[in-house]
Amino acid sequence: MLPSSLPWALPLDPASATPVYVQVAQGLTQRIESGHLRAGSALPAERELAAGLGVSRVTVRQALALLSQQGLLTRRHGSGTFVTPPPRPGELPSRSLGLLSSFSEDVRARGQIPGARVLSFERVRPSPQEAMSLALSPGERVYRLRRVRTADGEPLAVEDSALPAALVGELRPADVQDASLYALLWARALSPARAIRHLRAVNADLTLAPLLGVPVGAALLTTDRVSWLADGRPIEYARAHYRGDRSDFVMELQGGA
Amino acid sequence: MLPSSLPWALPLDPASATPVYVQVAQGLTQRIESGHLRAGSALPAERELAAGLGVSRVTVRQALALLSQQGLLTRRHGSGTFVTPPPRPGELPSRSLGLLSSFSEDVRARGQIPGARVLSFERVRPSPQEAMSLALSPGERVYRLRRVRTADGEPLAVEDSALPAALVGELRPADVQDASLYALLWARALSPARAIRHLRAVNADLTLAPLLGVPVGAALLTTDRVSWLADGRPIEYARAHYRGDRSDFVMELQGGA
DNA sequence: GAGTGGTCTAGACCACGTT
């Protein structure tokens, strides 16, 4: 309970056009990037920072929220705020240089153990999106599967898959507990021969964030994939949301311009 | 200045384990998704919402920030908070189904007009990242170019390019004002024949957000690309940050599992 | 139990857009 002035100060100008919390965030960013605050080390407590900088705790929290959202800081309830360790190198599913591979294969290729936790499994009418992507006839049903995909037990993605019920035949819950859906398809001679994948970036919403263990708003890499059999029939439509901080998709480009 | 109770109420439980601002956000989400709040329409003012729901304005703002970050709401200073219109369909650079194409070509392929605003252009020592990606000899210099890439005048991406100075020859600022760097390379018989592109998702930081016209924290699709000439010499290393809400990369996958 | 971050309040003033 000392005067608790910080070992360092940040130059804050309340009159400036840039908000104080942005100034605090910038100051902290600089101290992190310059190495004055080392990776993994704890920041002063919020109340301490506020007192030391002469601003309210709310303002400090606004700054910390900004940096936490950018992945620069990690906040742990009851424990403290820490400088996020630098990203581990190349960490993602999809070694895919144009090669069709399953999530399980991709994770294994990185030397990690793939896993899956089934959130739901049902046989339902397709959504319009599913019906279109899978070119379903009216009345056809799909198996819809939502899983959290893990690497070494850590959540890496949430994946929603839809398969035409008429094409894949009877599927029971026990069939999809297995980590690899592709292995099951292979066993039924339904291996996809071709796929098209769309990639986008979105912010984690209230549903996905807890499933992936990231804060709401964290950047996610979202993919939509349609897979076809060799004869051209669609066999799977899947939408997956990957943790942005643990994913890195690779594509190889040839010729052209 | 009426009692200003809202035309609708949300069921809020202050004693619940889920925070009130999350409850407010969920309630608003439901009203938007169910169509009670139409796309483009304005929400009640923050003070009005707070009064109507019996919570403080700070709590309302926390809920609105959550939804704004997810792209569900758009806030306009001095004007109001609005339901974000639904995403326009297929909007991205890179029709690239494994084909090497420039930003300009990709944008034109979508029927839009590509543009570029040069933020900086310099001849410098390479960063370690650039030196490694371009396989530079010690002492070699690179041209480094930072541009905001636009489609129909709207910012779509921020792109940092690095080219080996020894390989491309003299470059003057006027040379790179042109929208397409690839066109310039083509003119010098330095067209890339092959490239590898990595894709990740990150949150917009304080530097990128204003350049792209998005809020801090918005999801961006970031790509690292190295391009090689037919003879195997690296010709360009580029890192680009695309607006997540306006980008959609496509990759085609063959054979394999 | 002491210390941390998480939530919430009631109020103030500023900056921006529109009229």
Next chain:
DNA sequence: ACGTGGTCTAGACCACTCA
């Protein structure tokens, strides 16, 4: 001029972690 969102304050209580 007015209404809007943006920033900021000083304080309170809760919930989690760790010794």
